[in-house]
Amino acid sequence: MTRPRPLRERAPIVVPGAAIGAVAGGFAGPLASLAQQPPWWTAVTTLALVLPLALSGGGHGLLLASGLLRPGMFAPAAAYWLVAFPLARLLHETITWWVLSGSPGLREPLAGFLAYQALIGTGFAIGFVWLHERLAPHWFLRLAAHNELAAALTAHYVRQAGRPRAHARRADGR
Numbered sequence: 001m002t003r004p005r006p007l008r009e010r011a012p013i014v015v016p017g018a019a020i021g022a023v024a025g026g027f028a029g030p031l032a033s034l035a036q037q038p039p040w041w042t043a044v045t046t047l048a049l050v051l052p053l054a055l056s057g058g059g060h061g062l063l064l065a066s067g068l069l070r071p072g073m074f075a076p077a078a079a080y081w082l083v084a085f086p087l088a089r090l091l092h093e094t095i096t097w098w099v100l101s102g103s104p105g106l107r108e109p110l111a112g113f114l115a116y117q118a119l120i121g122t123g124f125a126i127g128f129v130w131l132h133e134r135l136a137p138h139w140f141l142r143l144a145a146h147n148e149l150a151a152a153l154t155a156h157y158v159r160q161a162g163r164p165r166a167h168a169r170r171a172d173g174r
Contacts, residue, residue, distance in 0.1 A: 009149045014061030016136040020128055021057025021088075025050035028092075041100065048095040052088035057128070059084060065149055072133065072160050078125040085121025086114045 029046035037045070060080060063069040069076050090106075090113070098104040106113055137157040143150035 009147055010062065010065040012143050012147060013065040013140070013149060013153070014058035016132055016139050017057035017059070017061040017064075017128075018054045019057070020131050020135070021053035021055070022050050024057075024124070024128070025053035025088075025092075044099045045092070045096050048099075049088070049092040052091040056081075056084040056088050060128070060132070064153065071136070071153060071156050074125070074129055077129045077132075078122055081121045081125035081128060082118050083121075085124050086117035089117045089120075090114065 026046060026049075028049040029042050032042040032045050060069065060077065063080065064071060069080065093106055093113070094104050097107065137154060140150040140154045140157070144154045145151075
């Protein structure tokens, strides 16, 4: 996975992360509805969160495709979301406030907002990585026959899945 890959090979790798980000952002709508916000406000807040989280999830896939993130490694993914989630939320808040008030901005100090979102982003990373590790291998397996990168990622997941059993056999002495 060290040689540069053509875009047509890397592009499908972003799909699972982008889908997870979009679905996660989609939860803004039902939450806004539960808070009894008007339908137009619900639509604005949903789109303003779906797009940045889908792009950020796709960015995670691009980092996997480039080899900068390795499947199954939580710490690098958490570091990514420590930055990506606050930026996505900053876009969400800014766009939503802009549409609703007519001028871009935040209703709270930037430093406090970003610090809090970084804390939330770490929790988001746990859920994102958990979902990605369960959904992406199935997607990569579907692509593996005609996509070298997907085949390499699938092989990585297969090796990773075999490790616990091999470790358990050594511990039992078999």
